[in-house]
Amino acid sequence: MCLDEQKNVIESEPDQAKQEILTEFDLNSPEWFLNRELTWLEFNRRVLHEGQDSRNPLLERVFFLSVVGSNLDEFFMKRIGGLKQLVGAGVKKLSVDGRTPQEQIDDCHIVVQDILKQNQMLEVELKRLLAEAGIVLVRYDQLTKEQKTFADNFFYDNIYPLLTPQGTDPAHPFPFISNLSLNLLVKVSYPDTEHAHLNRIKVPVDSEVSSRFIQIGKEDLYVPIEDVIANNLDLLFPGMVIESCDFFRVTRNAITERDQEQANDLLSMIESALRDRKFAEIVRLEVNSNMSLSLRGMLAAELNINEEKDVFEVEGLISKRHLMQIAQLDRHDLHFPPHQPVDHPELLGEDPNIFHIIREKGSILLQHPYESFDTSVERFIKEASEDPKVLAIKMTLYRTAEQSRVIQYLIDAAQNGKQVAVVVELKARFDESANIRWARFLEEVGIHVTYGVVGLKTHSKVIFVVRKDFDGLHRYAHIGTGNYHAGTARGYSDLGLFTCDSVIGSDLTDLFNYLTTGYTVARKYKKLLPCPNLLKKKLLEKICREGKLQAEGGQGLIQLKTNALEDKDITRALYKVSQAGVHVDLIVRDSCRLRPGIPGLSENIRVISIVGRFLEHSRIFYFRNGGKEEYFIASADLMKRNLESRVEVCTPVELLRLQTLLREMLDIQLNDRHCCWEMQSDGSYVKLQVEPGEDEHSSFEYLIKNAEKRLKTTLRMVVKKGKNALKKK
Structure with a gap:
């Protein structure tokens, strides 16, 4: 029975007939899965639309056109390049959506050609508008x-x-x-x-x-x-x-x-691979x-x-x-109004020592770029490098800035006699050369450098500090969704967690021992959900649990915010709980295999994509869990490669005040009508429109204002507290 026939029957027949139809869905069938490459190209259509949107400032529109060009370059280098290798090797295996490698290339080329036509029309329009604004791009023969x-x-x-x-x-x-x-x-x-x-x-x-x-x-x-x-x-x-x-x-x-x-030598292998890339197939x-x-x-x-x-x-x-x-x-x-990240209000305590503040608060949630990276994360590393009570610093390094203060603080820490260990990911795509240079430089100044686990990329974002406090050794950590890169921290939307939770500290000790030795002995993590061995399994369990709670009369709710949903097992699990009545909200920036809104299969699933001023990069996983709500932030996207072939870290966010912040962020984005695109059942997207009388502010503007509001509220309280203290004197 085809999709249209099922839809007609479901709408007209009684419940028993509906139940019979529900059992007919074969979740291995290619028709229920969208193609990864094509959905990624659709994301670039959405980016291109930002360049076409006259509500955006002119130079920001030029920025979006430039980003589309850069994204297409990377798409051909990585995705088309990989598919061509499969074709060259004679691989005929179908993708989960039922396409051969050559069919995927051919279908992608059709979409790319259309995007190129739109690019050209936008280029002509923007040049005209730039000229009207006094910025003139001309050919040589147009000069005087x-x-x-x-x-x-x-x-x-x-x-x-x-x-x-x-x-x-x-x-x-x-x-x-x-x-x-x-x-x-x-x-x-x-x-x-x-x-x-x-x-x-x-x-x-x-x-x-x-x-x-x-x-x-x-x-x-x-x-x-x-x-x-x-x-x-x-x-x-x-x-x-x-x-x-x-x-x-x-x-x-x-x-x-x-x-x-x-x-024999991973460093030499990566250097050889870079040379290979230089002469690689066109x-x-x-x-x-x-x-x-x-x-x-x-x-x-x-x-x-x-x-x-x-x-x-x-x-x-x-x-x-x-x-x-x-x-x-x-x-x-001609730009967006200037945005200056604000200091995190909880880091403005009377005690200037960041470790004392974290210990007092238990955990602190960071929201970048709304809150400052340099007065939070960089400050954390800087103080660790100088604090005489800090004994050891360990961190993972995937990408960082060319002129990185993070690197300098690690060097300072080593020179100050602290044990410093850095896990450098040499295979970070397009950052291999930079990471090789950093690895050699760090080794030269006495820092212990390792390259992670053989066969797995280390994509986690973790800083781990061991400090001798007055009552013994304590472990402090930053666990993030984004790279330790001051530049991207101003343009990417990411989350980070400062914590001194002893259980998380114990888990991180095991994690770094795994990364620095590569030994795959059984490690029992109590709170962290790392990849490749645990996160996917636990996510599937939690998705299934939501379905069981729904069957028991609960109101199941799953909300997942990620850059991509590509893993077929996660997709199938979400289909199943949707059939059970669980409501699922997916905020997926780019590639998404799942088709929402299919009667009997995914009518309880909503998929949206937020595209605008900042690049959405954070990952949040939420489960209602029968009222015992669970929130997680992670470095991993819901992709097979991340869940099965990378070292990633997912951490629970357990304190109520921090969960409230994550709930606020999710609700703001789910209600955005300015930068929000909603996926239809056929995989296409519709840009939501602001209705008359509705607030026209985007989720980005709301999050900027909320961060500023939190800081102002804290500063008012500090001033009031100071005045009261003076009155008492």
């Missing part, structure tokens, strides 16, 4: 004579010395094209001859000297660097005839995993739309790609990720 002279002089002084034309002929094979580099393909000939020569010129976009857009004079007038190069080719090819000049870019596969089990060729068919075919042949499937014509700018340069211009009138 004086402006061209400025551009030419800039080229001669700053760009020309960096360029190396590479000819192609029998003595000069076609050159290597690096990943994501922007290139010119120049066709030249000698005067009075018909024989042409091809040359490749790499545009030095990402050097310290050159940015993508050259500012002409002191005005907000910008011209693309490749356009300036293209109009000064006579310096590179003196006396030659320039017959044509085109632009192109390649994207290479980033999936170059090596066998960690066989590696998965996409982008060319300007007016490149001739003959040149496009020649490029495809030289790069060994399928001209029909892997060549993408681009209108406007190739590599729109570089529009980030424009998005970051200092025009406050």
